[in-house]
Amino acid sequence: MEMRVDFHTHIIPENFSELTKHFQGEKWPLLQRTCACGANIMVAGKVFREVTDQVWSPEKRIQDMEREGVDIQVLSPIPVTFSYWAPAEEAELMSRIQNDFIAETVRQYPTKFIGLGTVPMQDGTAAIREMDRCIHELGLKGIEIGTNVNGNNLDDPSFLEFFEMAEKWQVPLFIHPWETLGKERMPRHNLMYTVGMPSETALAGASLILGGVMDKFPNLKICFAHGGGSLPYIIHRLDQGWKVWPHLRLIQQPPSFYAKKFYFDSLVNDPVNVRYLVDNFGYDRVIMGSDYPFLLREIPPGTVIDDTLGVTEDQKLAMLGGNALRFLNIPVKEAIKK
DSSP: OOOOEEEEEEEOOTTHHHHTTTOOSTTSOEEEEEETTEEEEEETTEEEEEEEGGGTOHHHHHHHHHHHTOSEEEEEEOGGGOOTTSOHHHHHHHHHHHHHHHHHHHHHSTTTEEEEEEOOTTSHHHHHHHHHHIIIIIOOOEEEEESEETTEETTSGGGHHHHHHHHHTTOOEEEEOOSOTTGGGOOSTTHIIIIIHHHHHHHHHHHHHHTTHHHHOTTOOEEESGGGTTHHHHHHHHHHHHHHOGGGOOOSSOHHHHHTTOEEESOOSSHHHHHHHHHHHOGGGEEOOOOBTSTTOOSSTTHHHHTOSSSOHHHHHIIIIIHHHHHTTOOHHHHHHO
16 A cells, blocks of 8 residues: 655744744744745844745645645654754753644644654753653654754764663654754855755764764664765765774774665655665665755655656555654554554
8 A cells, every 4th residue: 555654844833933932042043924824934133944834834734745645744843943052941942842833733633744853952861851751752753853963973972872762762863954064155056955964964974873873872763864965975985984094993894884774865856866775775764755845845745756767666665655654663554544
């Protein structure tokens, strides 16, 4: 049975600015309405992104899903709201606001949505506490985190306890680029989105591998946005570096060994790239994701998988839905019953 699960979608509460108006500091994102069906996400008094009601309205989403052939969306916060720069107690409250909203949206439409939460990664204790609440109280199925935390790569020792608990509790992690490296060199052409984000994602993946995180926690479940960015295409260069610089090694196996443990969403814009992921990491590691509802999203979701040559229909079905459910520890039969 074909079931299309869009693993990569973003959502924000319509009353977001009302809920966060008491926070101090100009870097807090605000949702400034421009019309009945539109708004600007504002940061430091400037327009960060123009959005439509697709980004807050479950009903609008469901209309789009029905038109585009999507059975289930996996909801996650917009990365600009991670707010890792903020005081930990305020960032934890920001996380709770969003996680409560996502959990409530799932409760209202249980057959249409699955939820991922967010946590204040700048404070390990608070991050673990909110992850615990997300998974064991709210019923969310995973956690979305950023590719770095205030410039610290994900192999920083301060994150080890968080990854340890994610592995222990079998919490899937969706890693999404934000605060990209070199962004001061990318003000034109929207290069932050087209070049910066893929590069940032590759740095995050390489850090998790070369820093030994995947060695320490071999059962950690991680999916990277945007097909892993440029990571899949430089993995053999990382292998070569591991080979010629043995004095730098913190891991026993070459990087490509650990990269095969990762999952990748299918937002790679070309069926040739999907086939590359399948050939190098396995069809069971590719998860359909569109980046709904933003401009760079795939319309309709799953087209790039539909158009991939050299894979079987069963493999396509897995990439379009089954792999996402398996990654999120949801039995396919349970999802069908919804």
